[in-house]
Amino acid sequence: MTLSRRLWLGLMAGLAAAAFASGAFQAEERFITVASTTSTEDSGLFGHILPIFTAKTGIEVRVVAKGTGAAIKLAEAGDADVLFVHDQKSEEKFVADGFGVQRFPVMYNDFVLVGPIEDPAGVKSTGDIAAALKKIAESSTPFASRGDDSGTNKAELRLWKVAEVDAKSASGSWYRETGQGMGPTLNAAAGMGAYTLTDRGTWIAFENKDKLAIVVEGDNRLFNQYGVMLVNPEKHAHVKAADGQAFVDWLISPEGQQEIANFKLDGEQLFFPNYQPSS
Numbered sequence: 001m002t003l004s005r006r007l008w009l010g011l012m013a014g015l016a017a018a019a020f021a022s023g024a025f026q027a028e029e030r031f032i033t034v035a036s037t038t039s040t041e042d043s044g045l046f047g048h049i050l051p052i053f054t055a056k057t058g059i060e061v062r063v064v065a066k067g068t069g070a071a072i073k074l075a076e077a078g079d080a081d082v083l084f085v086h087d088q089k090s091e092e093k094f095v096a097d098g099f100g101v102q103r104f105p106v107m108y109n110d111f112v113l114v115g116p117i118e119d120p121a122g123v124k125s126t127g128d129i130a131a132a133l134k135k136i137a138e139s140s141t142p143f144a145s146r147g148d149d150s151g152t153n154k155a156e157l158r159l160w161k162v163a164e165v166d167a168k169s170a171s172g173s174w175y176r177e178t179g180q181g182m183g184p185t186l187n188a189a190a191g192m193g194a195y196t197l198t199d200r201g202t203w204i205a206f207e208n209k210d211k212l213a214i215v216v217e218g219d220n221r222l223f224n225q226y227g228v229m230l231v232n233p234e235k236h237a238h239v240k241a242a243d244g245q246a247f248v249d250w251l252i253s254p255e256g257q258q259e260i261a262n263f264k265l266d267g268e269q270l271f272f273p274n275y276q277p278s279s
Helices: 003-021 038-042 045-057 068-076 088-096 129-138 151-162 182-192 200-205 241-252 254-262
Strands: 031-036 060-065 082-085 100-116 143-145 175-177 196-199 212-216 223-231
Touching (some): 031 241, 038 045, 045 060, 045 241, 045 254, 060 068, 068 088, 068 151, 082 088, 100 182, 100 241, 100 254, 129 212, 151 196, 182 196, 182 200, 182 212, 223 241
Parallel strands (some): 031 082
Antiparallel strands (some): 100 223
């Protein structure tokens, strides 16, 4: 064997040993990707439940948090194994179109209308979300909309229709579309003295509350349901169906449901599990 060949083989052996030591030849990591909403991430829910699931199963969960519309598009493209969002109509269409295997209701909370503490549109006494939105529009008081096709944005647009207000036609005047997630939109509302619609979980976790307060809550039309579904491996063969379904099954199991209920901030429960086997 020539000297140059011995040197080359020695170099390759050294590189292989270094790669093995660094873990390059170790078993592939076991993980799934979940496309979800900003509310489940920003509220801290995932920070609470995911370590528990991983410790039980050995499956790491990597979350891509976007508005519901963007999360659904991500899952439709096969860039996620599980979809966990909060717009039932869109979720049912996702399954009906063959992108999801089966939708399971997991938990709920509610939306709340928040606004400046001084309540310039005088909506706090209404207790009626449609009447409140109508007063905001009639007084041209600033309203910050996410404007991002998220579950919250979809709910907000439905509520404007109930109020018989074409808010979109006022875009750029009193109706301000941020195109951002819930946290940044709440910050924008605080900065401009505007009203906005938010899920309660994100509101509880939001730290910049000094200038804002809940002005309307408790209306049945503010109910906010979350659903979870496995992305269909028949659409995308690379979907990690077994591990993805294991996550879905754990979320709706008694243990998963209890851990959702256990998640609290300052003693306040953010999400309420409501899976029923018959569903």
